[in-house]
Amino acid sequence: MIDYLKNIFYMGGYATYVFSAYGIVLIALFFLWFIPWRYWKKNGEKK
Amino acid sequence: MWALIHHFISPQKYFRLATSLLPWFTALFILLFSYGLIDGLFIVPADYLQGDGFRIIYVHAPCAFLSLFIYSMMALAAFVHIVWRIKLAPLVVQHSATIGATFTFLSLVTGSLWGKPMWGTWWIWDARLTSQLILFFLYLAIIFLQSSLAQNANGKRALSIFVLVGFVDIPIIHYSVYWWNTLHQGASLKLFSPSSIDSSMIYPLLAMIVAFLLYYAIILFLHMRPEILTMMATAEVGKERK
Secondary structure (H helix, E strand, O other), X not given: OHHHHHHHHHHHHOHHHHHHHHHHHHHXXXXXXXXXXXXXXXXXXXX | OHHHHHHHOOHHHHHHHHHHHHHHHHHHHHHHXXXXXXXXXXXXXXXXXXXXXXXXXXXXXXXXXXXHHHHHHHHHHHHHHHHXXXXXXXXXXXXXHHHHHHHHHHHHHHHHHHHHHHHOOOXXXXXXHHHHHHHHHHHHHHHHHHHHHOOOHHHHHHHHHHHHHHOOHHHHHHHHHHHOOOOOOOOOXXXXXXXXXXXXXXXXXXXXXXXXXXXXXXXXHHHHHHHHHHHHHHHHHHHHHO
């Protein structure tokens, strides 16, 4: 099990590149959703 | 016919339709995105040449596709605004610009993260990369011009013309890999011929592309929602005064 996880997180030596790419995209997707959602919660619902 | 089109793309109709579709789109997005993410990252076999490094395709290709798709939508909205003066069209241009700029930036960053281990460099002045960088600058120009130009009707029309002129970059980006000798590979997915990617790898990619399209629809509505409500309220006040 530990070897399996190690292999996954090692990614054949490309882990830094692969997980950085996924991480940046996930962060951007979150903020693109969160900013208008927070604005709506603060101001939009009153309208 | 035109009356019917105007009727269906009125702010009220759009707001009602988008509000009812929002939970369905969100659920479908979560489903497809989870499948694409888990399958692409952990389950599909490694590429015979690029090893596990190829897994970046599952975020890079959808971001790049969306950057072109969003600009095409903006150009369509700009055209609709110039010709038919539909009220929603400038809103689509305005809010899509930020989303499009984000996805163009993401495609450049993820491409760079893919390029370093595969090509040995973070960046090269290759036709595809350069034309994609120009697209990013176009998005930035539209965002900055909005604050100075889009305050009145003439300014909005000028911005729409700028968006339409910038559309010339979209076919250049798409065909750059065929017109010039580029380091960037050709299209992995093709509409009218067999794709160059193995079927075991293609389903999560398709799922991610559809998920990103749904995400764009969701985020665009969330960005436009307060302004549509203001638009509807102003129209109501106008009716009452009459």
